[in-house]
Amino acid sequence: MGPQPTSRDATEASQATEATEPTEAIELLFEPIAIGGAMARNRIALAPMTSCFAEVDGKVSDRLVSFLEARAKGGAGLVMTEGAAVDARGRGWTNHLSVYDDTFRPGLARLAGAIRAHGSLAWMQLMHNGRRTVSAVTGVQPVSSTAQRSPGASWEVPHRLSTAEVHDVIGLFVAAIRRAAETGFDGVELHGGHAYLINQFLSPSKNDRDDEFGGDPVGRARFATEIIRRAHAELGDDYPVGVRLSIVEFEPGGITLPDTLSMVTILEAAGAAYIDGSAGVSTLTKELKWTTGEGEATLSEYAVQVRNQLTNIPYMTVGRVLRPATAERLLRDGVADIIGIGRAMVSDPEWPNKARSGQPFMMCIGCNGCQQRSVHRQSGCPVNVNVGHEYEYTPIRAASPSRVLVIGSGVGGLACALAAARRGHATALADGEFPFGGLLGLRATVPFNEEIAESLEMFRTQLAAAGVTRLAAGDPAGDLGPQIAAWDPDVIVDATPGEPLRTAVPWRAHDLERVMSGQVGAAELGQTVGVIGSSYAAVEAALRLASDGHDVTVLGDARAFARDTHPQLAYRAVERLEKAGGRLLPSVSYLDLVARARGVPAKAEPFRPRIENAADLDFDSVVQGIGWSNAPRDLGVDNLFTNRANYYVGDTYNPWEQRFVAERGAEFGLRV
Ligand SMILES: Cc1cc2nc3c(=O)[nH]c(=O)nc-3n(C[C@H](O)[C@H](O)[C@H](O)COP(=O)(O)O)c2cc1C
């Protein structure tokens, strides 16, 4: 239960925000709350999110400051950094924000100052990757509570910390807390979830110790409780040290809800300022319902029990809270005292201010484009192209405004048109032969992707506000020519996808984009439909067709499907397709199909067929879902490009690539 704020604190906190009056329905969300010795102006906390925006050596960068500052300006009560490394051995990736020595102080002080300047509490999450790292990043063997490797992962065999070494690492956490406090952070959170070092002590499946840091829950929690106890001894009991836990790990032998209930009692008694309840051993945990179409606040059934276990400290819940009404309901129903918002505040940093004023906001589409650090890439977002570019993407008024036509309203076209219009160019957007949203618009027609429609609605609002003229959809050779001639642009930006990739098949074939945009009717398609391709696009197209009542089989040349995007999206799409009755055939040699299409007799085929019953396969028609070429498609209007500047931005179906296409579009729009 959250302690009540004093009236003095509440007045100070409410003075710290310039947001407008609360709407009738959303009230509890904007009540101040005391967290240890700190007072937040409202119940909204930016959840910790690794962005890889720090410098390669872990120092604070302009990009990181601009990202977090924008969320503070957007009205969050508390803005938390991503997990900062307390030990050089605990770094997990390049650009891992760090706090393990004094050289990091100036940047951290700048970061805390930028957050606090907008009235938010500046909060630092502290982490040590333990065995979830590799020597290629740290230069040394990983360390852990155990000498066991993470099962099923490619991490290295860790060094098991001796008892004395555990005390040393506790000292590193405490030194980091001191640095955070001294550089202006109002509080810290220990990252005790997601299979990182603190969790490697807390979790029964990862702690096989027989010293004081292992055994029963008290022993397993001792690593965390000692950090809190020693930090309070040095900095005073008021300095808030919260703990993030994976309240359910969903893995054999891992943390269960009853474990968590005893653990939080121990942590509260040790002086934890609050508990932040996440879940899973990583954000890839299958049981986590954190992608599109899975509902909101999906941890509530566990969260409410953990919150009830606490006697005097607040509980923060996270996990797909997308709408202000959901956040308000969680507070009203006693599920939590603080609402941690991650991706919804990536897609719209102004989410808190808009929640307060009732304005529409940009909906997160759950694509996990922001979460690509497995390949050490910096974060980004297809529906909010400013992520990580908050300082750079400020539109500068064009010295001599031009007439700009963007063809294709995919994420690249949208970002380009918005940037060009905001710079003062007369800008028009033609959908070309696609629905609004281009390939994202096609994704919106697939079951479970409802959030995409909400995001596209917000794009419509943004285009109108920026003064972009919308030209109707039409086929390229037909309507596009007159549209270009009528708009008479100086600059044309082609933001349509490349030509569809196709293979020869022995059946009637249609391009995926034509099928999904409704240009091929159900009767023309027939009842039994094959989809050629292993990509996410092929699986989603099949899901759409299966839901429309077709008998669908996906023929993929790879060994697994949808590997071109975030694993959680991939297995969800496959799972949904199978539930809808779709069939997936992996490792199909397309040469088998080509040979049949060319009439080559089976025994004369030069390659051994990899489908057992290749010759028996039969479909009324197939959908070409291999993908799109990187080269621009023929729009059939080449003559109208003469004497006009033209650029190619393209479009993509792949949720992981969409953010890059969006960034490319924005950059053209900002330079034109
Ligand atoms: C890009 C990204 C990076 C993340 N990095 C961290 C992290 O550094 N520390 C952490 O505890 N959780 C991390 N998480 C998990 C989030 O804090 C949050 O619990 C999760 O995204 C669910 O909340 P949401 O649905 O509001 O995004 C990350 C999530 C995302 C999307």
Ligand code: SF4
């Ligand atoms: S990248 Fe995707 S998941 Fe991440 S915030 Fe943006 S829309 Fe949401």
